Amino acid sequence: MPKTLPDFDLEHYLPYRFTVLAARLSAELAKSYKNDFGISMPEWRVLLNVGYSENPSIRDIERRVSLEKSKVSRAAAKLEAKGFITKQTDNSDRRLLKLALTKQGAELLSALIPIARSFQAQLDEILGAHEGELQHALDLLTEKLDD
Amino acid sequence: MPKTLPDFDLEHYLPYRFTVLAARLSAELAKSYKNDFGISMPEWRVLLNVGYSENPSIRDIERRVSLEKSKVSRAAAKLEAKGFITKQTDNSDRRLLKLALTKQGAELLSALIPIARSFQAQLDEILGAHEGELQHALDLLTEKLDD
DNA sequence: TTGACTTCGTTGCATATGAAACAAATAGTG
DNA sequence: CACTATTTGTTTCATATGCAACGAAGTCAA
Numbered sequence: 001m002p003k004t005l006p007d008f009d010l011e012h013y014l015p016y017r018f019t020v021l022a023a024r025l026s027a028e029l030a031k032s033y034k035n036d037f038g039i040s041m042p043e044w045r046v047l048l049n050v051g052y053s054e055n056p057s058i059r060d061i062e063r064r065v066s067l068e069k070s071k072v073s074r075a076a077a078k079l080e081a082k083g084f085i086t087k088q089t090d091n092s093d094r095r096l097l098k099l100a101l102t103k104q105g106a107e108l109l110s111a112l113i114p115i116a117r118s119f120q121a122q123l124d125e126i127l128g129a130h131e132g133e134l135q136h137a138l139d140l141l142t143e144k145l146d147d
Numbered sequence: 148m149p150k151t152l153p154d155f156d157l158e159h160y161l162p163y164r165f166t167v168l169a170a171r172l173s174a175e176l177a178k179s180y181k182n183d184f185g186i187s188m189p190e191w192r193v194l195l196n197v198g199y200s201e202n203p204s205i206r207d208i209e210r211r212v213s214l215e216k217s218k219v220s221r222a223a224a225k226l227e228a229k230g231f232i233t234k235q236t237d238n239s240d241r242r243l244l245k246l247a248l249t250k251q252g253a254e255l256l257s258a259l260i261p262i263a264r265s266f267q268a269q270l271d272e273i274l275g276a277h278e279g280e281l282q283h284a285l286d287l288l289t290e291k292l293d294d
Numbered sequence: 295t296t297g298a299c300t301t302c303g304t305t306g307c308a309t310a311t312g313a314a315a316c317a318a319a320t321a322g323t324g
Numbered sequence: 325c326a327c328t329a330t331t332t333g334t335t336t337c338a339t340a341t342g343c344a345a346c347g348a349a350g351t352c353a354a
Contacts, residue, residue, distance in 0.1 A: 004257065005199070005253060008263065014267060015263075018168050018169035019169040022166040024213060025162040025165055025166075029162060042340090051152055065167070066170055066171060069302080070305080070342070073302095073303055077304085094350085095302040096349095097303070106152060109152060110151065116155065123288065126288060126291045130287060133280035134284035136277060137280065138168065140273055140277060141270065141273060142167075145172075206331085215311080216332080216334095217311080218310090220333055221311090240332090241318080243319095243331095
């Protein structure tokens with residue numbers, strides 16, 4: 001390690017920490033979703049949004065989930081091909097799509113949610129009383145980044 | 148939103164929050180690193196590790212940074228091609244590589260570090276007194292995931 | 295109405311990625 | 325020693341990704 005390098009505290013560098021943590025947390029879930037349900041991470045995220053929003057458009061999801069619109073578009077196409085969602089053009093603005101869950105999509109989501117919840121419960125347990133502060137700190141960062 | 152779906156609090160679902168935050172935080176940095184220095188995110192992470200560890204191997208970096216070994220291998224190959232690091236086989240175990248910064252690599256890193264630091268400083272400012280708790284919560288999660 | 299401009303979703307293309315296969319080196323076992 | 329198993333880094337291959345370009349729809353102003 002050359003003496004000429006400036007000091008740097010990698011262990012507390014937040015972009016790095018978030019990236020590593022996000023990758024690890026998602027890894028297990030992604031594997032389970034892929035293997036057990038044949039669904040990718042972007043598809044899961046889109047499915048979730050279709051389930052818990054009122055007929056969102058591709059753009060709505062893009063904004064809410066911070067997913068590239070091409071990614072959303074492709075995920076939606078796959079979900080439609082698998083029969084989990086429907087795409088319908090919005091009559092008040094025919095550029096927009098209205099995405100909706102099919103019955104099968106609702107069933108899939110109902111099967112996936114408990115997995116996500118139990119995972120969250122594990123995290124809650126690890127964090128204990130610190131969870132509130134963590135969520136608050138995340139709120140602060142998210143808020144600033146929205147500007 | 149069909150009534151049949153179970154409740155789910157997406158806003159506080161940590162895997163989701165971390166993923167979104169990590170993507171957003173990295174996005175700006177990645178763009179700057181790419182445009183101004185022609186270096187990708189994996190390359191930056193590898194460079195950082197080569198700079199701040201003692202001749203790490205590909206495997207060392209893989210473990211430390213939670214990067215796929217093929218990703219590390221490719222990033223290292225590119226950094227070598229650009230003249231920022233050297234690869235040298237370890238004589239005590241000839242399967243291993245010993246990565247090291249070149250002079251140019253050290254210069255590049257010295258230019259990149261201040262950018263990372265000022266970014267971190269901005270985050271510190273946003274978080275204020277909450278930063279300590281955030282780092283602690285991240286410690287807790289990281290610790291458990293290492294098992 | 296026309297024509298310039300914007301927005302939305304899709305797609306083409308070059309690159310990035312993950313998983314598995316691989317060769318080389320080492321470790322372990324009889 | 326010989327033989328198998330494991331580890332390390334690279335590479336192959338199919339897929340995923342990001343970005344720019346595109347057509348279609350809508351907006352706006354003259």
